[in-house]
Amino acid sequence: MKLQLALDDITIDEAVALIDRVRPFIDIVEVGTPFLIEDGLRPVRDFRARYPDLPVLADVKIMDAGHYEARQAFAAGAAYVTVLGVTDLLTVKGCLDVAADFGGTVIADMICVADLPDRIRRLEDLGIKALAVHTGVDQQAAGRTPADELKVMKEVARQSELFVAGGITPATISQYIRLGADVAIVGGGIRHAADPAKAAEELARLAHRETKEREE
Numbered sequence: 001m002k003l004q005l006a007l008d009d010i011t012i013d014e015a016v017a018l019i020d021r022v023r024p025f026i027d028i029v030e031v032g033t034p035f036l037i038e039d040g041l042r043p044v045r046d047f048r049a050r051y052p053d054l055p056v057l058a059d060v061k062i063m064d065a066g067h068y069e070a071r072q073a074f075a076a077g078a079a080y081v082t083v084l085g086v087t088d089l090l091t092v093k094g095c096l097d098v099a100a101d102f103g104g105t106v107i108a109d110m111i112c113v114a115d116l117p118d119r120i121r122r123l124e125d126l127g128i129k130a131l132a133v134h135t136g137v138d139q140q141a142a143g144r145t146p147a148d149e150l151k152v153m154k155e156v157a158r159q160s161e162l163f164v165a166g167g168i169t170p171a172t173i174s175q176y177i178r179l180g181a182d183v184a185i186v187g188g189g190i191r192h193a194a195d196p197a198k199a200a201e202e203l204a205r206l207a208h209r210e211t212k213e214r215e216e
């Protein structure tokens, strides 16, 4: 399992200081939606230049103008770009076409998708190869977790790498690995930990251990 650090409520300087501390433990760095709203695609360009071996994910959550917006994010240096799974398939197709030009990956974020199995089938038929189960911050505040949707996704998905997000911490990551996730996305669980480097190290250790057990 890979570990993705999501950076949401942070400045570029704070983000660089955090990445420098947790770099040995993370596989992907995400420029989260609130960070993009604050700073645009600048952090994507900065991190690409500063950490050439660390893939950058731009959490643009595209809902329309798929071709145009995905091009902006990939051209800035993103290896991964998110599109909302609920949107029109034409928008998703636009993102996939651009991803092919750049050799990048489009992740369909399934937040608020009502009929998960049906949508997964349609998205995979279109060519999607990465899906994210995502319990949003507001949904987390109402007590929800991504576990049940991950179970459904694991049963239905045929070809996709599975990402999971939604309040994951060292105390909860193991269940998501056992449920079959390939990438754990962690924001607050690192950023707001008392010791972010220790939390990232622990998450990476658990991810490695549980994945090994899953494969045995």
Ligand SMILES: O=C([C@H](O)CO)[C@H](O)[C@H](O)COP(=O)(O)O
Binding pocket: 006, 007, 008, 032, 033, 034, 059, 135, 136, 137, 165, 166, 167, 168, 185, 186, 187, 188, 189
């Ligand atoms: O995508 C996210 C959210 O919608 C805010 O943009 C977060 O990056 C994602 O939920 C991971 O953050 P945590 O839930 O704090 O781990």
